[in-house]
Amino acid sequence: MGEQTISRRARLRAETTREIKEIALRLMAAGGPDAISLRAIAREMGMTAGAIYSYFATRDDLITTLISDVYTELVDRAEAARDAVPEADPGGRVVAWAQAVREWALANPEGFRLIYGDPVPGYRPPEGGAAREANHRACGGLTGLVAAAWPQAEALHDGDYDWSDFDPDLVAQVQGEFPGLPPAAVALALRVWGRMHGLVALEIYGHIGPLAKDPAALYRAEMCDLVRSLGLEPPA
Amino acid sequence: MGEQTISRRARLRAETTREIKEIALRLMAAGGPDAISLRAIAREMGMTAGAIYSYFATRDDLITTLISDVYTELVDRAEAARDAVPEADPGGRVVAWAQAVREWALANPEGFRLIYGDPVPGYRPPEGGAAREANHRACGGLTGLVAAAWPQAEALHDGDYDWSDFDPDLVAQVQGEFPGLPPAAVALALRVWGRMHGLVALEIYGHIGPLAKDPAALYRAEMCDLVRSLGLEPPA
């Protein structure tokens, strides 16, 4: 039954799916998250709104896919920035990760809102979150940063944690990637995540912009402080 | 022209306004921020949607008022929690403020989204933010916490800042309330804000919940670390 024919249909389908997502992202970038409407997308494609239901069961399905795509892009970016700094400079890798996230967020504020805020009017994410996998990658990446600092950081952070305090999937991932790392390091990684996230979220949602003229300097200072609290040296 | 009659009309009007806001908040708490629709409110009041335009020029006006009210409530709560701890324990006051914010957010997640997220479908805040005043109070409160710690904190945080780096209104407020406090302390206050905000935002939006079983412990640890980074002693 000719592989080509099947793959041809599949290719057309994939192409249309890609176009839907692309237009959705473009509309979002142009007019905010609520500009993502099936009717607007269809209009842009010369189709009817109902036609999209051949590709996504519902609007929320489309949104969930978008979140996953965008989140993956963000994590890719963060990992790349981190890997551009040699492993011998763990503090620099932390800062690189953080800066990459902030710069991506500023360049794609709607994407940031999609991932970390209320994405779109009535959207409710599916069970387990919209982009469970990307979320795990982000958390795993942060755990890696903490793992590299753990020899120095361990003495600075106490508190007793148990593996049962965390999501089993995450635990499996961490124990696979960083054998010997204690659960307290995962707790620290989550805290680091929160610390990286806070100022960026405030900035993206316009709470800091009016008050401080140079949010980048604030963030830089905060990240240097973070690195020091991990027992590392901040980069020059 | 009878004072009473005027005040009577005004009172009825104020009462209706209050009822609109109350129902809006109830709808929001019940069905998420997007459940706030003029039609739903009017339905609940036995009115027509158009009637609400006698009280609020537009839906966004109503939302802005709600944000301001809710934000004021949050700041009230935080200030009260802070003031319940003696001034002799500045670290305890910091933690009390932070805990109050987190607990309020967990109890009123929709309110938190209203303030710190995308409030509602197509809502766009007015120039200068939706609740400029409450925002200033929040920021001022944090600056006060930092001011109390500044003797110890100053040595731990460098970086040169100028008053011109910050919003003039905020500068005036700070200089009035805390004379002698340098601009670097304001920068630190904003960073503290970000640090308090990060984990709560991640938790409210469901990014941490699935990963960590006890977010409260994480937050507590993070806040103790924050207090230490201000050169203070965390509470027992």
Add this chain to the structure above:
DNA sequence: TAGATTTACTACACGGCGTTCAATATCGAC
């Protein structure tokens, strides 16, 4: 008290939204 004016509200219309569904066009499979 009688008339003029302001105010609160209804009724209806407009366009936009997500979603469903029967009918139809399209096109690979045989």
Add this chain to the structure above:
DNA sequence: GTCGATATTGAACGCCGTGTAGTAAATCTA
């Protein structure tokens, strides 16, 4: 060339915010 799956349409339903015209009542003026 015909069959059958797939993609797409077009109309409908019930939401939504927002205007506008008209009405009824409360308030002010004389």
